[in-house]
Amino acid sequence: MKDILLIALYAFAGACAAGLLGAVVLRLLRRRSMAVVLTVVAAVAVTAMLAGTLVVAWAMFLSTHDLKVVTLVAAMAAVVSLATALLLGRWVVAGSNALTLAARSFGEGGSFAAPDGAATAELSELGRELASTSAKLAASRERERALETSRRELVAWISHDLRTPLAGLRAMSEALEDGMAADPERYFRQIRTEVDRLNTMVGDLFELSRIHAGALTLTPTRISVYDLVGDAMAGADPLAREHGVRLVGGRVESVPVEVDGKEMTRVLANLLVNAIHRTPADGTVAVDAELLAGSVVLSVTDGCGGIPEGDLERVFDTGWRGSEARTPPAGAGLGLAIVRGIVEAHEGRAAVRNVLGGCRFEVTLPAAGS
Ligand SMILES: Nc1ncnc2c1ncn2[C@@H]1O[C@H](COP(=O)(O)OP(=O)(O)OP(=O)(O)O)[C@@H](O)[C@H]1O
Ligand SMILES: [Mg+2]
Known part of the structure; x- marks a missing residue:
């Protein structure tokens, strides 16, 4: 038992000496290629084993023949592990070079495609991460181009x-x-x-x-939708009369919302002015407000005859206006962009869809908690 303990102690001391030497070499080579580092690690493992064996042999007075045998076995192990480390190192280096090359292409404006068969799980994770960053970058470049246009x-x-x-x-x-x-x-x-x-x-x-510019400063107050709609309708009434359009308050529920009254009145005014201008005389423009699944849906329905399907998603774009609106005194196409901007600043949504005989603009706002 004592012998075994002694052998373990000597082997440990020999291996430690080799390990320390390996640590110093690894520190000196820390910026070198993965292949070099892996080879050093394999060499350290074999040297540690050899050093342990030699120390034990020296302390226990092993025969020269036995020592030769052990050294030969260790040398064979060294050859195989060094070759394996070299191969693995080259494989990892090739994988990382392929990744670097692919990453360079997306830095230069192209899109990134992860090379097939990544050498390690970490490299394949890095490839996936780069692919998702590249997709985000492409989307933001596209957004920037559209915004600039x-x-x-x-x-x-x-x-x-x-x-x-x-x-x-x-x-x-x-x-x-x-x-x-x-x-x-x-x-x-x-x-x-x-x-x-x-x-x-x-x-x-x-x-x-x-x-x-994100500089819209809102002063939200708790207002009843009923009052909001009432004020907006009173403001649009003279224009409706001038155009011979009936302005009707349909189903308007008296639910509270937490909004900036001035900005939200502007939203409704823009929607009402649009609706009145595009509804023929004797037509009707209806305003409704309903509580639906925790949200308040304000809607303005007109008798414009419908918006062409292809134009529906463009009406909120800044500066966009229908072709019939090009002749003076047409507006500048800013009204609905302002509507969407103000509504989104309130964490709401603005949308439009065609209904029988006209179209319906809907503003969805979160209902104020009680
Ligand atoms: N209620 C509506 N019915 C039918 N089409 C509409 C209606 N509201 C808007 N549109 C279409 O959407 C386009 C954009 O509307 P928007 O309010 O942004 O601009 P505008 O009314 O032309 O100008 P501005 O509001 O700046 O005076 C309009 O030109 C029109 O073609
Ligand atoms: Mg308008």
């Missing part, structure tokens, strides 16, 4: 929309200045209308830029 289009449309009324204002003021205007009163009225329109457009642009 829509921004460029918006600037072009707005410049066009501003130029037309400004040219009109200039012509009218020149005519008034030269005393050429046959009916100055009519010119003044016209100038006033154009200035109001430009003012609204600039106000909408300002609101939209605040929404896009």
Whole structure:
């Protein structure tokens, strides 16, 4: 028993000495290739075993023949383990090189595809992670491109929309200045209308830029949907009368919502103005508010005859307007983008769908807790 303990102690001491030496070498080579590191690890294992054996042999006075046998066995083990370590190292290095090459392609704007047959579980996990990052990067590049295009289009449309009324204002003021205007009163009225329109457009642009910059500061208060709808309908009533459109409050439940009253009134006003403008005289625009599965759904239904299916998902885009709306005095296509921006800032959703004879714009807001 004592012998066994002694052998273990000597073997441990010999192996420790080899292990310490290996640790120093590994530290010196820590930035080298995986193949080199693996070879050193295998060499350390074999040397530790050999060192242990030699120390035991020396302490126990083993015969030279026995020592030769043991050393030979250790040497054979060393050859096989070094070859295995080298092979494994080269395999891991090849896998990691393939991954580096694939990663470089997506850094340069391409998309990443993980190379087949990753050498280790960690490399295959890294490949999966890079593939998902690459997909996210591609989606964000696509979003950025779309945003840039829509921004460029918006600037072009707005410049066009501003130029037309400004040219009109200039012509009218020149005519008034030269005393050429046959009916100055009519010119003044016209100038006033154009200035109001430009003012609204600039106000909408300002609101939209605040929404896009995330600078919309909401002051939410608890309001009854009933009051919200009532105020918006009262505001739109003169326009409805002017157009001969009936404005009806359908089913309006008196549920509370926690919203910024001013901004939400603007949302309803934009929807009502759109609906009234696109409903023929004698038609009806209905406003409803219902409580559905913990959400309040505000809806404005008009008699526009329906929006072409292909246009339904574009109506909320900034600057987009239907082809029939291109002729003056068309709006700038900002109203619904503002609606969506304000509603989303309230963690709600804005949507549109066609119904019989018209379309229905729906704003879904979280109901205020009791
Ligand atoms: N109630 C509606 N019925 C039918 N089409 C609509 C309705 N509301 C909006 N649209 C379509 O969506 C387009 C975009 O509407 P949006 O309110 O954003 O712009 P606009 O009314 O043309 O201009 P702005 O609101 O800036 O004065 C409109 O041009 C129209 O084609
Ligand atoms: Mg509008």
